[in-house]
Amino acid sequence: MIYYSLNHQSPNVSFAEAAVKGQAPDKGLYFPERIPTLSKEFIQNIKNYSKEEIGFTVMKPYVGESIPDDILKQIVVETINFDFPLVKITDNISSLELFHGPTLAFKDVGARFMSRCLGYFNRNSQQHTTVLVATSGDTGGAVANGFLGVEGVDVIILYPSGKVSPIQELQLTTLGQNITAIEVQGNFDDCQAIVKQAFIDDDLNKKFSLTSANSINVARWLPQQLYYFFAYQQWHHEEPPIICVPSGNFGNICAGIVAYMSGLPVKHFIAACNANDTVPEFLQTGEYKAKQAVATISNAMDVGNPSNFIRIMELFAQKIENLKSLFSSVSIDDAVTKATIKEVYQQYQYLLDPHGAVAYKALDDYLQYHTNDKGFILETAHPVKFPDTVEEVTGVTIKIPESVQHLLSKSKKSVMLSSGFEAFKDWMMQA
Ligand SMILES: *Cc1c(COP(=O)(O)O)cnc(C)c1O
Numbered sequence: 001m002i003y004y005s006l007n008h009q010s011p012n013v014s015f016a017e018a019a020v021k022g023q024a025p026d027k028g029l030y031f032p033e034r035i036p037t038l039s040k041e042f043i044q045n046i047k048n049y050s051k052e053e054i055g056f057t058v059m060k061p062y063v064g065e066s067i068p069d070d071i072l073k074q075i076v077v078e079t080i081n082f083d084f085p086l087v088k089i090t091d092n093i094s095s096l097e098l099f100h101g102p103t104l105a106f107k108d109v110g111a112r113f114m115s116r117c118l119g120y121f122n123r124n125s126q127q128h129t130t131v132l133v134a135t136s137g138d139t140g141g142a143v144a145n146g147f148l149g150v151e152g153v154d155v156i157i158l159y160p161s162g163k164v165s166p167i168q169e170l171q172l173t174t175l176g177q178n179i180t181a182i183e184v185q186g187n188f189d190d191c192q193a194i195v196k197q198a199f200i201d202d203d204l205n206k207k208f209s210l211t212s213a214n215s216i217n218v219a220r221w222l223p224q225q226l227y228y229f230f231a232y233q234q235w236h237h238e239e240p241p242i243i244c245v246p247s248g249n250f251g252n253i254c255a256g257i258v259a260y261m262s263g264l265p266v267k268h269f270i271a272a273c274n275a276n277d278t279v280p281e282f283l284q285t286g287e288y289k290a291k292q293a294v295a296t297i298s299n300a301m302d303v304g305n306p307s308n309f310i311r312i313m314e315l316f317a318q319k320i321e322n323l324k325s326l327f328s329s330v331s332i333d334d335a336v337t338k339a340t341i342k343e344v345y346q347q348y349q350y351l352l353d354p355h356g357a358v359a360y361k362a363l364d365d366y367l368q369y370h371t372n373d374k375g376f377i378l379e380t381a382h383p384v385k386f387p388d389t390v391e392e393v394t395g396v397t398i399k400i401p402e403s404v405q406h407l408l409s410k411s412k413k414s415v416m417l418s419s420g421f422e423a424f425k426d427w428m429m430q431a
Pocket of ligand 1: 247250252301355380381
């Protein structure tokens with residue numbers, strides 16, 4: 001598979017080069033030159049395939065010759081070695097639970113796939129690669145866990161001190177080995193600014209081979225398609241589903257649309273946003289206006305200029321009318337999100353996290369006007385990662401899942417730095 005830059009000013013590249021570079025030299029996002037078509041036989045008999053067979057079949061055309069088949073198979077097996085259950089909440093709404101991975105967030109799949117690809121591409125290199133990533137909570141944990149122990153790759157995670165939840169902090173700071181956590185005395189934007197500055201700093205680039213692990217990387221973006229195939233394996237209704245995805249940078253939902261375009265039956269996609277309503281507004285006005293992000297209780301979706309939206313537009317030939325035939329987007333505020341968590345818990349004893357609650361509300365509203373349809377939400381994080389909100393509105397103390405119990409006895413190790421680039425650079429140059 002060949003990848004081109006959406007800015008059209010850089011040479012085409014292979015999967016390997018796109019994954020190692022992250023972004024094209026012209027600052028465009030890489031995009032596959034064509035969307036492969038899956039056979040009808042494969043879709044119709046999807047229930048008879050194992051998760052691993054689906055993973056390999058779907059990913060193989062995108063990876064092409066960059067990775068030999070036996071190694072790609074192994075990467076797929078390690079990427080998806082947990083459950084993706086589709087759980088019924090009401091007669092019409094189910095929840096695709098994507099929080100059964102090691103860091104309890106859907107980002108595990110993309111991070112695990114990408115880290116193993118980079119480990120393979122780096123296998124003969126003398127120089128270590130240093131992955132720099134800023135996180136508001138979920139990304140850092142998934143990336144750290146995904147890259148833990150990968151040879152030749154060091155990971156440095158910057159997170160805002162005091163602004164991630166206790167479980168998230170333990171996931172970032174207790175791994176050791178090739179993972180270092182930097183606790184920045186500032187907010188997420190300060191962390192992000194440091195990382196951006198680092199990528200263009202001459203001294204750091206001389207000393208380190210730096211790369212990023214954010215969702216614009218094709219090796220993190222494309223494997224997210226697999227959730228949608230796993231959901232369809234468990235879909236027992238005649239009509240295809242309405243799929244509602246809580247969206248921030250729009251990488252996850254964009255991967256779902258790619259799956260649809262390669263043959264997966266889907267009736268409609270809804271991108272559910274919090275107060276950050278750049279895309280819902282675009283669909284209404286036809287004019288795309290990036291905004292400053294505002295803080296909400298579903299903070300992994302606090303994005304004012306979603307980086308992957310350009311990829312969605314590319315899938316629809318950059319035409320808004322085409323997009324609207326399959327896709328809608330709405331904004332749900334914090335008050336409604338809290339009321340939804342409470343209501344769904346009281347009526348159905350199902351505990352949503354704030355991101356899943358945004359999606360639930362958006363889908364429920366849609367189904368009021370499409371009474372013959374059924375659908376599911378993507379539940380992107382475990383509620384225990386956002387205990388303050390969930391416990392406040394439901395009164396329930398959330399049980400910590402067994403898979404993360406071991407974290408509680410570990411001690412946090414982090415490097416505390418003041419915000420601002422110079423402190424970070426000094427620390428790096430001494431490292
Ligand atoms: C990252 C994240 C999202 C947003 O996903 P995008 O692909 O950026 O749209 C939603 N929910 C949770 C819990 C996340 O961590």
